[in-house]
Amino acid sequence: VIWTNQRHTLLTMRDRRITDDVRIMVVRDHPGEWNLHIRDVEPSDQGQFNCQINTVPVKINKVNLFVLGEYYENDIFSI
Structure with a gap:
């Protein structure tokens, strides 16, 4: 399982x-x-994130993150 951002940057593996x-x-x-x-x-975190599972065929789940309102330090967003 890998997570990438909308710029196709590898975030996690x-x-x-x-x-x-x-x-x-x-x-x-x-x-x-x-x-x-x-x-x-x-x-600046707003955008699309992709979760890819390397099966045959490859499965990709796309999630859109929208950041609304004020910025609060120590908030956690889970997708």
Whole structure:
């Protein structure tokens, strides 16, 4: 399982963070879940994120993040 952003930047692979952005992590509350968490969400984080499962055929789930309102430090957004 990999997560990428709209610029096709690799963010995570399995449960490991690949990006230098320490606000990003994968949380697995249950088996089979690969949730992308972004701490301290900022307006610049807005956009499309892709979760790719390397099966045959490859499965891709696209998620759009919209950042509305004020910026609050220490907020976590899970997709």
